[in-house]
Amino acid sequence: MAPDAAPDDFVSRVLEVVESIPSGRVMTYGDVAATLGSRASRAVGSVMARYGSDVAWWRVIRASGHPLIDHESRALEHYRAESTPVKWSNGVFRVDLAAARHSPAE
DNA sequence: TGGGTGACTAAGT
């Protein structure tokens, strides 16, 4: 129980990547996991569910471009504030990955 | 130590 989080932990690593995402950009769970050298996209989501309250969770979306389920209204407010490119489809919005996808190696 | 779960992904229908 160290008071300071270790950057060696998978959790801290995920948070670091999410915080490295610039405003107006988004990353998929798979991209974040790939940055960590793993395919644990689900584990990334689990980390966000627990510690996402302290990071820009709205900048992390699914590979399909859909925002977090049951949180799309909250995410939309952030996207509008960050000028994130989104596409509307029959009342439901979707992030334009072709224009908003961010690469950490860039 | 082992089994079940999940803010997921990709492929097929």
Add this chain to the structure above:
DNA sequence: CACTTAGCCACCC
């Protein structure tokens, strides 16, 4: 383009 099925990996009890 949207829904369904199977696969993966890390975390929790």
